[in-house]
Amino acid sequence: MKSKTLFITSLAFLSGGLLNTIAIADDAKARAIMEKVDARDDGDNKSSNMEMILIDKRGKKRIRKIRSLDKDFGEDTYKIMFFEKPADVRNTGFLTYDYDDSNRDDDQWLYLPALKKSKRISSSDKSGSFMGSDFTYSDMTSRDLEDYDFTFKKEMEVNGHKVWVIESVPRTKEVIEETGSTKGMVFIRQDNYVAIRSISWVKKGKKLKFMDMKGLELIDGIWTTTEIHMTTKKGKKTEHKSILKFTNIKYNQDLDESLFSVRRLEKGL
Secondary structure, eight states, rough: OOOOOOOOOOOOOOOOOOOOOOOOOOOHHHHHHHHHHOOOOOOSSSEEEEEEEEETTTTOOEEEEEEEEEEEEEEEEEEEEEEEEEEGTOOOOEEEOOOOOSSSSSEEEEEEEETEEEEEOOGGGTBSSSSSSSSSSSGGGGGOOGGGGEEEEEEETTEEEEEEEEEEEESSHHHHHHHHHEEEEEEETTTOOOOEEEEESSSSSSEEEEEEEEEEEEETTTEEEEEEEEEEEETTEEEEEEEEEEEEEEOOOOOOOGSSHHHHTTTOO
């Protein structure tokens, strides 16, 4: 199975271009690296517990507990998440159909118990904040390589690991609108092809987002994210920070296909 983990791709925005197409030369070396990142095995039938920690600019924390399930459907990946705690978000659910076909938009639904109905997330809403975090709805799916041109920038070390630094530029303005990012870099570990850091320029507000993979473990032969930080800054000031921690991670679980449906989403935990 190709990699479908949280893949925070860095983007760059350039104006102009015929039919909203941004013409940038593609780098064969960089694309070859990104293809290996995309093809990396991330397992199947995965279950895990998540803790989402939201930290505002004053340092005040809000903590949410989440149950997450992932399953492959052919080349596609489906994910369903249920919020367990605190009480004000309990039974809120999120369902994603991450399609391998680059010509098909991924489907996402958010279920809010207070409204007793699911809302489909439109393409124009995918750049919005996911449940008050620094992650967007677009961050909840993998990115299609066909949407970008890649440029190899340099080699360096991050936390003792050699990495390639690659710039990613969207080929259309629609991709920029959907992701909400305008420029950035992604740092790929050379030994396992995992994206362990990214810097992206937010389209609105002249802000930067910094993603850092703080926890990465080899579980059942799969390189697995155990902790990821996303920080939003304006200038030198941190505006907000989100931390995702993953525990009780298990692969090859017996997950029935019926779990990954809007009907099941609306039943809650």
